[in-house]
Amino acid sequence: MIPLVKTHMPSKEVLMPALEKVLYSGYVAQGEQVDVFERAFETYLGGGHSLSLNSGTAALHIALMLVGVKPGDEVISTALTAEPTNVAIKMVGAKIRYADIDENTGALDPLSIQSCINERTKAIMVVDYAGIPVDVKAIRQVADKYGLPVIEDAAHALGSMYMGIKAGRHFPYTVFSFQAIKHLTTVDGGMLQVDDEEDYQQGKLIRWFGIDKKRTRLDNDIVRQGFKYHMNNVNATIGLVQLAGIDTVVDAHVSNGQYLDKHLQGVPGLDCLTYYPNSQPSYWLYTALVDDREGLIRKLGEQGFMASELHKRNDWHTYLNDFHQPLPVLERFYKRMLHLPCGWWLSNEDRERMVSVIKSGW
Ligand SMILES: Cc1ncc(COP(=O)(O)O)c(C=O)c1O
Incomplete structure (x- = not known):
């Protein structure tokens, strides 16, 4: 049977030496390989800041937190997606306002997005469903008109392009998933791609309990809610080998x-x-x-x-x-x-x- 989805792993000859090295390096937690993977991902996309995480869902959650979505707010989204897109909106206590889709592509229809905007709307979540790019230009126009941030869920769309530019470089927040059956898998993992350096720094805090890893624990003062969402060196090593191919x-x-x-x-x-x-x-x-x-x-x-x-x-x-x-x-x-x-x-x-x-x- 030819499956609809399948896990891609590099050959043993390529992957195993790198994996063995990191597994017995004495440092399997978040360290150098994680940084190297993030910088390599930025190069692959052509800019921005890549925040590696242990899932695409964590990336969605952090994006919504960075945007400042709070209980009682609304996020415009699509019903044509995998559940994590919308479960993440509920994770921050917001309500999901579904816009309708474009008949030709299955992507959110910018006019329908516009008709869903009200005073409680805090963000627009778009999904490149099945790998098909959304109508970037028209969505940007609506978002700019109403001053709303766009989060692009590109979990299915690594390597997709719009105007010759890869997904990850169109909106201030883009989410990738490296779960088992995606174009690139780290076994489990995700990336939040952000434009803004300050968002990247805040994202780093949120992914690690609100603790600043640059300081000792004793020198830290947690000032916001964080989670245990970081990527570790083992997953990052798999990611680096996958990214090369x-x-x-x-x-x-x-x-x-x-x-x-x-x-x-x-x-x-x-x-x-x-x-x-x-x-x-x-x-x-x-x-x-x-x-x-x-x-x-x-x-x-x-x-x-x-x-x-x-x-x-x-x-x-x-x-x-x-x-x-x-x-x-x-x-x-x-x-x-x-x-x-x-x-x-x-x-x-x-x-x-x-x-x-x-x-x-x-
Ligand atoms: C559209 C979409 N968004 C988000 C996710 C969440 O990714 P992850 O499984 O890495 O948490 C998935 C994947 O399963 C997905 O298909």
């Missing part, structure tokens, strides 16, 4: 995604998505809209390909549905949405066979 991984996703974009055009009962001009998805999953989704899932399954909608729309969780807003576009989109495998593990032969299975009808 990340272009090959992302390029394989992109090549397979573009192949599917090209060869699934015009298939009866299937619509490909159209992406924003000058945007380049990193195709964590391949997303299409199909009639009789269950029929196609069954047919692909019989032929050895996993396909599914993967995520439950988040407004269907009681705890994540604060306002019960109607989301008519999401309603239509979600009914037909299907994810197909398109990652590095698909060979040319696999993708050709998957296309011919789909073309033979279901």
Whole structure:
């Protein structure tokens, strides 16, 4: 069975010497490798400050804290995402105000975002769902007009581009996940990418109980709530080895995604998505809209390909549905949405066979 998602690990020959070195170095906690990984990640993205953490969820939580979201505030978000995006909003005691999505991409519709803004709105959370970039320009315009910070959840979108610039360089806060099945995994881990040096320094405090690691414990005075969210040297070492090969991984996703974009055009009962001009998805999953989704899932399954909608729309969780807003576009989109495998593990032969299975009808 060709899976929808898969863990990528560098070869033993490359990973094990680095891992063995750090494991027996006497220093497995947060130390030099963590700093080296952060600086290497900044270089990969092309600037900003990278704050490494033990999960993408921790990155979402810290971003919301840095923005100053408090109980009673509202954050505009999308229901088309994995649960952590919206659970994090509840972690800071805020309410989730869902905006509707753009029919062509599944990303938040900037006009719908605008219509959700009220005096309690504190931030806008956007998600590059399945690796598809959001409408950066239009979202920036809305955010600037109302003076609202944007947090980009790019957990699915490492290596995606908009106007030739990678996700992580478009908004003041961007979240990446290095959980088991993402483009880059450190086993578990995450990164909060921030523009502002002061945010980076505050983020460092929050990730370690509010304690300033540059001073001794006795010299410290905790003045704000912190957590145990740091990355350790072992995960950072895996991250560094993964980062050295990340272009090959992302390029394989992109090549397979573009192949599917090209060869699934015009298939009866299937619509490909159209992406924003000058945007380049990193195709964590391949997303299409199909009639009789269950029929196609069954047919692909019989032929050895996993396909599914993967995520439950988040407004269907009681705890994540604060306002019960109607989301008519999401309603239509979600009914037909299907994810197909398109990652590095698909060979040319696999993708050709998957296309011919789909073309033979279901
Ligand atoms: C869209 C999205 N946001 C955030 C997260 C949270 O990442 P993590 O599992 O690293 O906490 C995930 C991943 O699982 C995700 O899919």
